[in-house]
Amino acid sequence: MLYSKSILIFSLSLLVGIISTYHLKNSDQDNLANHGNLNHEYRAIINNDINEFLSQNFQKESKTDVVLREKRQAEGMRARRRRQERERMRRRKLQQERLRHQRQKQKMNRKRQQRKRREQQKKRRERKRKEFARRRRQRRMRQEAERRRRLERIRQGQERQKIEEERRRSSTTTTTRARTTTRRTTRRTTTVRVTTTRPPTTTESHVTTTTKSRTTTSAEKQTTETTKSQTTALSEKQTTETTKNQPTTSPNKETSSTEDESKATSELLPTPGVTSS
Incomplete structure (x- = not known):
């Protein structure tokens, strides 16, 4: 202003x-002549x-x-x-503001990294848990299969033992082919048919029926005794039948038949001093 x-x-x-x-x-121009100096x-x-x-x-x-x-x-x-x-x-x-945004971004990045790390750890733990469960399941299955195989082996062994025992029992009670011996005398001729059980072993000079299996029971002993009694009864019946049907022969043949009969009876009948084990 x-x-x-x-x-x-x-x-x-x-x-x-x-x-x-x-x-x-x-x-000045007007008054030039008069007033020159004054102007x-x-x-x-x-x-x-x-x-x-x-x-x-x-x-x-x-x-x-x-x-x-x-x-x-x-x-x-x-x-x-x-x-x-x-x-x-x-x-x-x-x-x-830039620093605040940067810090906020860093914070979000840290949170995101932590979340990813936690998720990775969780996934890793889950994988480990599944792997452990799978290994445990496989180990349990292997143990179960081994147990089944072991039980199967035990069962098969027991079956084999049963079969062996049955075979032993059947071998101790089997009867041999009937041997016929003729006793000829001047008056009569007798034939003796004897069924005996073959023992697995012999002791001393006399033939005795022995059982090596330790698993035999009193029932088995009773069966052997009954078979012996049955065989003696059958032999007596057969001798009576043969005496009726056989004709008379010469004295030399009679002596030989008596010797054979004595040998057979000595082999068949057990001695009183020796007992079957």
Whole structure:
């Protein structure tokens, strides 16, 4: 505002000076002959006054301009500082926001990594658990199969033992082919048919029926005794039948038949001193 006023004053004073100089020149031309020297002096005075006035105006204007310029400069500095401060604050906020976003992103990444790690550990534990369960199941199945095989072997062994025992029992109670011996005398001829059990071993000079199997029971002994009694009864019946049917023969043949009969009876009948084990 002051600057515009000073410019207006300066322009008005300049216009007044120009007009005054123009009028003075015209008046000088009109009164040149009479007032030549006087006009010259007046013109010099007027010019000096104008110059002094203009210099004073310039000084005033320069002083106001300096103040205004300093004010403007101070205001500009303050405004620039405010702008710089605002810019710094904006940059600081942006930096803080960027750092906050970065920290938040890092935090999310850490959480995601931890979640992935936990999931991987969970999957690994699940795989290990399944592997252990599979191995345990296979071991149980192998043990079960081994147990079944062992039981099958035991059962087969027991069956074999039963078969062997049955074979032993059947071998101890089997009857041999009936041997016929004829006893011929002058009066009568007798034939003896005997069924005996063959013992597996013989002791001393006499033939005795012995059983080597330790698993025989009293029932088996009773069966052997009954077979012996049955064989003796059958032999007696057969001798009576043969005596009825056989004719008489020579005395030499009778003696040989008596010897054979005595040998057979000695072999068949057990001695009283030896007992079957």
